[in-house]
Amino acid sequence: MSRARHEPLAHLALAAAGETTGPDAGVTLQAAPYQPAVILRGESGNAAFLEAFRAGMGFDLPLAANHVNSHAGATALWLGPSEWLVQSTTGQAEHGRLAAALTGHRHAIIDHGDGQQIIRVSGPRARDVLSKLCPLDLEGPDLAPGRCARSILARCSILLHPLPGGGYHIHVGRSFADYVWRLLADAGLEFGVAIGGAG
Template structure:
């Protein structure tokens, strides 16, 4: 079996106002169905080992998490090597119900933006109110990052996790690097 390779082979940029690094490989399963149904909730939480998220939130710890993607969709995250077994477990739990589970691990690129100016870097690129009073750790958004769709959440007060399609991974990494250039602080958010 070959080793998984991330979109940018774990690229990193550390010379700016925030650190930008590719994270991966990350195990990701799209799970669609009735999010109020116990079989969906139980299968997602048993794989991710975190509480079920509120609407527009992501609960994550280390490599595991559940992100609320839409009224009928979750992104369940686990270690990359566990995805086949996790997918089998989910499919067994939902087999008698209207639901869909798909491995999207290799179709996505994942980045981390961290540091005291991470919020500012993200605000330069996304049409989302990122003021500390409006967007706090655990909150999740699907949006556009410049010209491409992306999703992100705050892992903590200075760390964002960004997910995009693998095919635009280089573009997103380059956007983040440009937004994090040295001396590019705008000073819009209090430190």
């Protein structure tokens, strides 16, 4: 029996609202739709494990702290020395492909897609909005595209992922999504907030 997926921010009726607070909004907020994602645990010192991942997925797991690698519909974000978030960018679940590739190697794959909400923050003042709430140095090289960082936004744990095209993806636990969304909308008020479509 399958049940309809319930998006964490569905109650805000963002698609129906679709409004902008001004024509030249400084920041745009978008609630990304569900994307399959897993948390992968494995031994970063185990060459066979790393090779199995590369053979199955077509790219290397990022071993340097807070780096991101991606290839052909999948992105791996460094979360810890033995922990990665493997995110599908095509909507196709990677769980099966990953599990097949890593068979025989010590690892754990934990489904995380429904555990998180991704909020995209973009626009010319996106960094100013995040700076109000997050202690990270957003202007430094550590948060250029290709990097990521787990940190806090106000009182919530987040994963911050700067995007190559500008803006940020904020991954937040689904039960915190409403709080974080409202915080961002409030922090952006002085710059003008636009609510975007699915991002």
